Amino acid sequence: MMNYFHYQYKHDHLQFSSHIYKISTYHYNWHPETEVLVLLQGRVEVSCNTERTYLEPLDVIIIAPQVGHATLASEPDTTALVMHMDPKFFTSFDPDFGTYRFILQSDESTRHNEFYTAVRQYMAQMMLEQLKADTPLRNMAMESYFLGLSQLVYNKILPVKAVIKGAKPAELQEATFENMIAYIDDNYQNKIELEDIAAIGGYNVSYASQFFKRQIGISFMEYLLRMRLREAAVLLANGEEQIVRIANQCGFPDSKAFNMAFKKHFQTTPSEYRKQAQLVGRKTKLHDWKEMISVTDTEVLSILQSFINTKQKRKVKSPDATVVHGDDPRIDMVREELKKLLDSLV
Numbered sequence: 001m002m003n004y005f006h007y008q009y010k011h012d013h014l015q016f017s018s019h020i021y022k023i024s025t026y027h028y029n030w031h032p033e034t035e036v037l038v039l040l041q042g043r044v045e046v047s048c049n050t051e052r053t054y055l056e057p058l059d060v061i062i063i064a065p066q067v068g069h070a071t072l073a074s075e076p077d078t079t080a081l082v083m084h085m086d087p088k089f090f091t092s093f094d095p096d097f098g099t100y101r102f103i104l105q106s107d108e109s110t111r112h113n114e115f116y117t118a119v120r121q122y123m124a125q126m127m128l129e130q131l132k133a134d135t136p137l138r139n140m141a142m143e144s145y146f147l148g149l150s151q152l153v154y155n156k157i158l159p160v161k162a163v164i165k166g167a168k169p170a171e172l173q174e175a176t177f178e179n180m181i182a183y184i185d186d187n188y189q190n191k192i193e194l195e196d197i198a199a200i201g202g203y204n205v206s207y208a209s210q211f212f213k214r215q216i217g218i219s220f221m222e223y224l225l226r227m228r229l230r231e232a233a234v235l236l237a238n239g240e241e242q243i244v245r246i247a248n249q250c251g252f253p254d255s256k257a258f259n260m261a262f263k264k265h266f267q268t269t270p271s272e273y274r275k276q277a278q279l280v281g282r283k284t285k286l287h288d289w290k291e292m293i294s295v296t297d298t299e300v301l302s303i304l305q306s307f308i309n310t311k312q313k314r315k316v317k318s319p320d321a322t323v324v325h326g327d328d329p330r331i332d333m334v335r336e337e338l339k340k341l342l343d344s345l346v
Contacts, residue, residue, distance in 0.1 A: 102161045
């Protein structure tokens with residue numbers, strides 16, 4: 001059983017992870033998993049592909065693999081429930097899934113519709129199942145909820161997805177690509193050329209460029225820029241070092257280039273960002289930036305319970321049938337288990 005709301009699940013072809021944490025200063029991130037984020041409390045500014053948006057409590061945002069995104073809390077104690085869904089699960093059904101780009105987000109008009117209500121319920125059910133002992137029944141319930149959530153998400157993104165022309169899902173030579181990525185991660189503070197990356201893989205420059213973008217969905221230069229910006233955001237939030245020195249440490253040729261890149265991606269200047277970070281009052285670390293929430297947090301437990309206690313019946317259509325949720329006896333079982341847990345904490 002967990003001490004914090006943080007778990008990883010893996011069984012046969014299913015692999016996913018989820019956690020509940022306090023959002024603080026900017027964290028610029030991208031990864032191969034599909035991300036589902038539910039805002040439990042507070043208010044969040046989100047930047048996706050240089051566009052800025054805001055989340056209110058109960059809002060949901062679903063982000064495609066390899067889409068760069070950053071979050072910034074606008075209020076203290078802003079808390080979110082996040083799940084990362086393994087891309088191999090979706091590509092096992094749809095080989096083209098790796099070429100899809102999408103961002104789904106609820107707002108005031110859609111926050112309580114059937115889809116986003118169902119997403120919150122599945123996410124809460126899965127997290128609460130992890131509080132139980134590891135048994136076959138618990139794991140069967142986990143996988144049932146995951147499959148329900150996956151079907152909902154996939155069905156929703158199909159009409160709105162954009163397809164990267166000429167792109168292919170990640171393919172062969174993963175070890176070679178990992179070496180290319182590792183080299184960038186270790187040397188992004190220095191000058192790196194595409195020729196350096198091509199030499200690691202034994203490719204010509206043209207093929208290396210195409211190979212890199214196929215594997216990760218963005219270009220070599222974009223990946224390098226994201227690494228530099230992520231490090232810069234952490235340095236700005238955690239100290240008072242001069243901006244010109246931060247620009248130099250992170251591999252930018254000068255402060256002007258740094259300022260332009262930072263403002264393009266975060267819609268604010270480095271100095272303005274530093275002021276925002278200080279107002280929030282919580283520091284971040286590059287490799288250990290997430291402040292996980294304890295499973296004894298009664299406020300978070302209450303929020304999760306509210307997601308599965310919704311009285312509104314909702315119909316989720318599948319290709320073969322219509323499934324009605326709301327009277328599922330498993331919800332009553334989870335509710336009883338949560339009540340016992342809360343009673344034991346008093």
